[in-house]
Amino acid sequence: MDICKPTLCIDERIARENIRIMAAKAARLRVQFRPHFKTHQSVEVGMWFRQAGVTAITVSSVSMARQFADAGWNDITIAFPLNIRETEEVSALAARIKLNVLFDSPEQAAALAKVLKQAAGFFIKVDTGYHRAGVLPGDRETMEAILSVAAAGPLDFRGFLTHAGQTYMAESPEAVLQVSRESRARLEGLKEVYSGRFPGLITSTGDTPSCSIDDDFSGADEIRPGNFVYYDLMQLRLGSCRFGQIAAAVICPVVSVYPSRNQALIYGGAVHLSKEYQMHPDGSKIYGLAVPFTGGRWRLPEGEDYMVSLSQEHGMMRAGSRWAASLSPGDLVAVIPVHSCLAADLLKETVTFLAQ
Amino acid sequence: MDICKPTLCIDERIARENIRIMAAKAARLRVQFRPHFKTHQSVEVGMWFRQAGVTAITVSSVSMARQFADAGWNDITIAFPLNIRETEEVSALAARIKLNVLFDSPEQAAALAKVLKQAAGFFIKVDTGYHRAGVLPGDRETMEAILSVAAAGPLDFRGFLTHAGQTYMAESPEAVLQVSRESRARLEGLKEVYSGRFPGLITSTGDTPSCSIDDDFSGADEIRPGNFVYYDLMQLRLGSCRFGQIAAAVICPVVSVYPSRNQALIYGGAVHLSKEYQMHPDGSKIYGLAVPFTGGRWRLPEGEDYMVSLSQEHGMMRAGSRWAASLSPGDLVAVIPVHSCLAADLLKETVTFLAQ
Structure with missing residues (x-):
C-alpha cells in the first residue's frame, strides 16, 4: 500500500465481525437492530450491514439521511431533534422513504406538521439522564403538547427514544450496566402509560457501551449503536471491546x-x-x-x-x-x-x- | 440569508482590514510578509491578500501548496518538515513554482536531493522552544549534515525558520513579547554564524500572537502569521485582537x-x-x-x-x-x-x- 499522507484504514474482516456479533446479539435478545451510520458515513460499509441482514438504519443529520436514501436505504430514523429550518428537506425525504424523526418540543412537531405532505413517523426524544436533548420522563405536559400538535399532520407516533450517552462517563462496565438498565426502565415506564392510547409503540435505545457490555436489553424494543462497527480507544477503556x-x-x-x-x-x-x-x-x-x-x-x-x-x-x-x-x-x-x-x-x- | 445548517461565515470587511493592518505593519517594520494560508485554505480569501500586495505565501501541506499553485500563486513555502513520502509531488511542484521546503533532519534533505529535478529552496527548521519540530539552535552537527547532504541536489539554502508556538501558552501579552524576542534572537544568532558562507540567508518567524502584539520584529527578515486573518477566542484571550x-x-x-x-x-x-x-x-x-x-x-x-x-x-x-x-x-x-x-x-x- 502506497500511503503518502494520513489515511483512514478500515479492517474489513474486523468490522464485518463486529457487525455480525451485534446483529446476532440483537436477534438473540429479540430487539430490532437499527444501527447508527454516523460513525462510518460510508455507502460501502453500509453494504456490509445490508449483507448482515440490516434493513433499517439511524443517522444524525438530514444530509446523511439523504445520502443513504440515495444509496437505496428506505427505512431511516434521523436521531437528532428536528431542526425546524430543515422541514422542507425532511418533508421531501418522507415522500421517498419510510422516515422517522425526533421531537423534544411542540414547536418542532408544529413546524413539521405544517409542511409535511406524506406520512412520517416520530419518536418523542426522552432525556434519561444524559441531559443533552430530550423531554424529561416526568414532563407529561410537554409530551401531551407534542402529541396534540403532531396530530394536525400526517405524523405517526412510533414511541420513545433515548441516547444514554452518560455511559461514556461511566468508570466501570458495572456502571455502564447500571445506566443502561435505568435508562431502559424509564422508557419502559413511558411505554406502559401510553401504549393503551397508542398500540404498537416501541422503545428505542442503545449507545455502543450499553449494547456491547450488556446482555439484557429488556425494556428496549430497538437498539441503535453506531460506534461498535469500528470501536476505538474510548470504547477500549470503557470495556466495550478488546x-x-x-x-x-x-x-x-x-x-x-x-x-x-x-x-x-x-x-x-x-x-x-x-x-x-x-x-x-x-x-x-x-x-x-x-x-x-x-x-x-x-x-x-x-x-x-x-x-x-x-x-x-x-x-x-x-x-x-x-x-x-x-x-x-x-x-x-x-x-x-x-x-x-x-x-x-x-x-x-x-x-x-x-x-x- | 437562508441558513439551515452550520455555516462558516466570514466578515469580508473585517478580514480585509486584518490583512491590511498586518501588511502595513510588515512594510513599516521592513520584513517580508509571507502569510500562512492554512487558516482560510480559500482561493477567494487568497485574492484579498493578493489585492493587498501579497505575492509570497506559506502553507502547511503539499496538497495545500498544489491547491494554491493551481490558483496562480508561484512563491510558496511549505512550513512543515519535508515528508519524504511526498518527495515526488514536491519535486513536481518545484518544477512549476518557486518553492521552499523545510528540513530538520539530513534524511529529509537526502531524500529530496535524490529526486529533485528543478531548483527548490530550503530552510532549516529551528526549534526555538516550542519542541514540536526543528533542530535545536545549538545542534550544529545536524545543521551541517543537512547542508552537506542538500548540496548533492539543486537545493538552495534560504535560511532559518521557526514557529514559536509556545506563545499560545503565554499568560500575558508581555509573556508573548518575551517568547517572540528570544525566538528571534536565536534565529539571528544562527544567521550571523552562517551568513559568511551563505550570503543572502534570511530568518523567518511569526506566529499570530507575536505578530499581532509585538511592534518590533528585529532579527526577523520574514513573518508568516496565518490565524490573524480571522482571529478567534484563543487570540482574544491572548490579547492578539479585539x-x-x-x-x-x-x-x-x-x-x-x-x-x-x-x-x-x-x-x-x-x-x-x-x-x-x-x-x-x-x-x-x-x-x-x-x-x-x-x-x-x-x-x-x-x-x-x-x-x-x-x-x-x-x-x-x-x-x-x-x-x-x-x-x-x-x-x-x-x-x-x-x-x-x-x-x-x-x-x-x-x-x-x-x-x-
Whole structure:
C-alpha cells in the first residue's frame, strides 16, 4: 500500500465481525437492530450491514439521511431533534422513504406538521439522564403538547427514544450496566402509560457501551449503536471491546524523530484525528495510540506510544517502546483514534479498506 | 440569508482590514510578509491578500501548496518538515513554482536531493522552544549534515525558520513579547554564524500572537502569521485582537431550548467547530462563544453564553444572558470558534462571505 499522507484504514474482516456479533446479539435478545451510520458515513460499509441482514438504519443529520436514501436505504430514523429550518428537506425525504424523526418540543412537531405532505413517523426524544436533548420522563405536559400538535399532520407516533450517552462517563462496565438498565426502565415506564392510547409503540435505545457490555436489553424494543462497527480507544477503556475488535486506524508517515526527547513527529494532526483526547493516568492527554503497521496491517501496541499533542497537521508521538524508538523518517505508524466517529468524518475522502 | 445548517461565515470587511493592518505593519517594520494560508485554505480569501500586495505565501501541506499553485500563486513555502513520502509531488511542484521546503533532519534533505529535478529552496527548521519540530539552535552537527547532504541536489539554502508556538501558552501579552524576542534572537544568532558562507540567508518567524502584539520584529527578515486573518477566542484571550477584529463565526440553528437548565441545543457539533476548547475561570470547558446574529451580522456578546459541550452534531449552549434565554427553536446563533483554523478546515465547503 502506497500511503503518502494520513489515511483512514478500515479492517474489513474486523468490522464485518463486529457487525455480525451485534446483529446476532440483537436477534438473540429479540430487539430490532437499527444501527447508527454516523460513525462510518460510508455507502460501502453500509453494504456490509445490508449483507448482515440490516434493513433499517439511524443517522444524525438530514444530509446523511439523504445520502443513504440515495444509496437505496428506505427505512431511516434521523436521531437528532428536528431542526425546524430543515422541514422542507425532511418533508421531501418522507415522500421517498419510510422516515422517522425526533421531537423534544411542540414547536418542532408544529413546524413539521405544517409542511409535511406524506406520512412520517416520530419518536418523542426522552432525556434519561444524559441531559443533552430530550423531554424529561416526568414532563407529561410537554409530551401531551407534542402529541396534540403532531396530530394536525400526517405524523405517526412510533414511541420513545433515548441516547444514554452518560455511559461514556461511566468508570466501570458495572456502571455502564447500571445506566443502561435505568435508562431502559424509564422508557419502559413511558411505554406502559401510553401504549393503551397508542398500540404498537416501541422503545428505542442503545449507545455502543450499553449494547456491547450488556446482555439484557429488556425494556428496549430497538437498539441503535453506531460506534461498535469500528470501536476505538474510548470504547477500549470503557470495556466495550478488546483491542482486536478495533477496526479503524489512521496510517501516518513519520516525518522526523527526536531521540533526545523520545518523540517523533508524524504527519497526522487535528484535521485528521480530531482533538478528542483521553487522560493518561499520569495526568497527560492522549490523542491516539501509535502501533506498528507492517504487511498492510496494524499490530498490537508495543508499549506506551501515544500521540501527546496535535496541531493542525502535526502530531507529536511519545516514542516509549523499543519499536517506537527505532522509527525513522518515512516509516508508517498506525494511530488508533480516541474517537473513531470523528476521525472517520475528517478522513471520509481518504478511506482505504484492508482486504479480508 | 437562508441558513439551515452550520455555516462558516466570514466578515469580508473585517478580514480585509486584518490583512491590511498586518501588511502595513510588515512594510513599516521592513520584513517580508509571507502569510500562512492554512487558516482560510480559500482561493477567494487568497485574492484579498493578493489585492493587498501579497505575492509570497506559506502553507502547511503539499496538497495545500498544489491547491494554491493551481490558483496562480508561484512563491510558496511549505512550513512543515519535508515528508519524504511526498518527495515526488514536491519535486513536481518545484518544477512549476518557486518553492521552499523545510528540513530538520539530513534524511529529509537526502531524500529530496535524490529526486529533485528543478531548483527548490530550503530552510532549516529551528526549534526555538516550542519542541514540536526543528533542530535545536545549538545542534550544529545536524545543521551541517543537512547542508552537506542538500548540496548533492539543486537545493538552495534560504535560511532559518521557526514557529514559536509556545506563545499560545503565554499568560500575558508581555509573556508573548518575551517568547517572540528570544525566538528571534536565536534565529539571528544562527544567521550571523552562517551568513559568511551563505550570503543572502534570511530568518523567518511569526506566529499570530507575536505578530499581532509585538511592534518590533528585529532579527526577523520574514513573518508568516496565518490565524490573524480571522482571529478567534484563543487570540482574544491572548490579547492578539479585539472582539471586533474577529472575522469568522459559525452560524448555527437553535434546535431546542431547555429553560429548566438554562441551556439550548444547537445544530453545530464537533464536526463543525472541532473539539478545541479553552478553560473558563470556573473550571468548565468552553467550545465556542455564542452571540446574536441579526441583520446578517453577528453582534457583541450579550453575556456568558458559551458552548459547554459538543458531540458529533449536537452543541450544548449555556444560555446565561437575557438574549440567550429568549431563544426559540429555529432561531440562529453565531458561534465564535475557539480556534478558527480548525472550524474553517471543517466547514470549507459551506463558507459564506458577508458582503462589505
